[in-house]
Amino acid sequence: MRPPAPVILVDWGTTNRRATLVGPGGAVLGRVSDGLGVRSVPAGGFDEAVAGLRTALGDHPMLLAGMIGSARGWREAPYLACPVALDDLADAIVWVEPGRTGIVPGACVAAERGGPDVMRGEEVQVLGAVAAGAIPPDALVCHPGTHTKWMRVAGGRLAWFRTRMTGELFALLREHSLLAARLTGEAEDDADFRRGVRRALDGGDLLGDLFQIRVREVLKLDLGSPASFASGLLIGSDVASGIAAGPEGVVHVLGQPSLGALYAAALAEAGRQTLVHRDEPAFLRGMQALADRVLT
Amino acid sequence: MRPPAPVILVDWGTTNRRATLVGPGGAVLGRVSDGLGVRSVPAGGFDEAVAGLRTALGDHPMLLAGMIGSARGWREAPYLACPVALDDLADAIVWVEPGRTGIVPGACVAAERGGPDVMRGEEVQVLGAVAAGAIPPDALVCHPGTHTKWMRVAGGRLAWFRTRMTGELFALLREHSLLAARLTGEAEDDADFRRGVRRALDGGDLLGDLFQIRVREVLKLDLGSPASFASGLLIGSDVASGIAAGPEGVVHVLGQPSLGALYAAALAEAGRQTLVHRDEPAFLRGMQALADRVLT
Numbered sequence: 001m002r003p004p005a006p007v008i009l010v011d012w013g014t015t016n017r018r019a020t021l022v023g024p025g026g027a028v029l030g031r032v033s034d035g036l037g038v039r040s041v042p043a044g045g046f047d048e049a050v051a052g053l054r055t056a057l058g059d060h061p062m063l064l065a066g067m068i069g070s071a072r073g074w075r076e077a078p079y080l081a082c083p084v085a086l087d088d089l090a091d092a093i094v095w096v097e098p099g100r101t102g103i104v105p106g107a108c109v110a111a112e113r114g115g116p117d118v119m120r121g122e123e124v125q126v127l128g129a130v131a132a133g134a135i136p137p138d139a140l141v142c143h144p145g146t147h148t149k150w151m152r153v154a155g156g157r158l159a160w161f162r163t164r165m166t167g168e169l170f171a172l173l174r175e176h177s178l179l180a181a182r183l184t185g186e187a188e189d190d191a192d193f194r195r196g197v198r199r200a201l202d203g204g205d206l207l208g209d210l211f212q213i214r215v216r217e218v219l220k221l222d223l224g225s226p227a228s229f230a231s232g233l234l235i236g237s238d239v240a241s242g243i244a245a246g247p248e249g250v251v252h253v254l255g256q257p258s259l260g261a262l263y264a265a266a267l268a269e270a271g272r273q274t275l276v277h278r279d280e281p282a283f284l285r286g287m288q289a290l291a292d293r294v295l296t
Numbered sequence: 297m298r299p300p301a302p303v304i305l306v307d308w309g310t311t312n313r314r315a316t317l318v319g320p321g322g323a324v325l326g327r328v329s330d331g332l333g334v335r336s337v338p339a340g341g342f343d344e345a346v347a348g349l350r351t352a353l354g355d356h357p358m359l360l361a362g363m364i365g366s367a368r369g370w371r372e373a374p375y376l377a378c379p380v381a382l383d384d385l386a387d388a389i390v391w392v393e394p395g396r397t398g399i400v401p402g403a404c405v406a407a408e409r410g411g412p413d414v415m416r417g418e419e420v421q422v423l424g425a426v427a428a429g430a431i432p433p434d435a436l437v438c439h440p441g442t443h444t445k446w447m448r449v450a451g452g453r454l455a456w457f458r459t460r461m462t463g464e465l466f467a468l469l470r471e472h473s474l475l476a477a478r479l480t481g482e483a484e485d486d487a488d489f490r491r492g493v494r495r496a497l498d499g500g501d502l503l504g505d506l507f508q509i510r511v512r513e514v515l516k517l518d519l520g521s522p523a524s525f526a527s528g529l530l531i532g533s534d535v536a537s538g539i540a541a542g543p544e545g546v547v548h549v550l551g552q553p554s555l556g557a558l559y560a561a562a563l564a565e566a567g568r569q570t571l572v573h574r575d576e577p578a579f580l581r582g583m584q585a586l587a588d589r590v591l592t
Contacts, residue, residue, distance in 0.1 A: 219375070
């Protein structure tokens, strides 16, 4: 049986980290969320960065997941080959201090037609959402972001996934391309977004369709919302490939709500029903399930 | 009849310009090539920049084409709607000094399924290559570059075209993306380039296939030549869409030789024969044909 002591559960990414103090029954007792991502911690600085979390949240056992386990993180944790279950992650935790401070491994897929792939952090979220009953044991899951992950869950395990640079490419276009001056403002689920999605679903010519923003500017045609249109092209392209790789039926979108809503809209254009799940509770549920297994 | 006086023919782009003094019979008598593209000339500075060419090459009649005729150039010349012939370009030259200094118009296509499109400069090249007999009067032409243009020539006229951001996207990935550190070196027609092209021709998942470079780095797999692979994915994607829009048969590639060779290799993977033509002589041939019509 798990003792009633609280645990600190940490989602430590490239540019941000979020530590949550969770008490008996899953009650959230405290939180630290800041920009001290893996990229911002100097070499040799992780012991101190971790100690800072305990100073803030108390001297409790701690599990960490995400890029903290990568080569540029604190200690390198392995990538477990799919299919992966929560039990597999629990068994392969890399202990910095046994029973007290552990890093959760990532997941990988072996080379097949689309090639190999890797993830860190999303595997905890999706298996947490399955453990919570929010996502069924057999499902297609989309986790949108800088690097969007499309995942197949089978028999309650993470069976396969594929990463696309959808969010990163959008950021590159907004910040550095010839289109940058026209891609201000947020992408929204408006008529231009849907038009971009339909273009992408209807054959797809991403390199040409993006240039249409420039053409319309030069010809002084109505631009509408170029940011929404470009987002629609990219998310539509992502969705077209994503649903081609998965089973029929409801697509589960797991992530941050506003981006999740854009993916849900694109999936609706593709004729698919969606359920959108927030990523943070899924992460906590997965990490608690791991804590229950290893911190008893 | 055209007098035997020489003419200055100028290809003035966004980042470069090239002026050629051409004598009777097409003999090249002199050249100025520098980085004084339209973007580098301050507002109001074009008269001086043009005078500098005459100082270098002599006080001769001058025709200019390219971005010099855009809104950010010297004088705005129109975009002529396709189909466009050399006679149409000649009739619509915008004269800064009548009979002495003229700006050649660009070309545009009206909105159809893929949307409208615009070009400045390539229309002179392709019609010049047709006038020279290098490209037949009915052909599919690919003009690779930062913004690659695919053109249909019909009855000796530029009938339609479509622009893709192929080169710009490659530059964005090389300079600003997570992959940048792996995309050093030049793209070459090697096994990795061909692998990228085949991936693109065989279904196409550009956003996912590009991320494979990152995956292989993380998993410490053999990277091969990532720049060639990424170039193959992009050019392959461009070619897949490009040949879908044009007639069967030989594809004419018009451009700078090393990039033209990559497109020819990608087209060969797609089962298409190609003929590669250099852009500079095609431009001069087209401009001479215009000079013959208007500077007599």
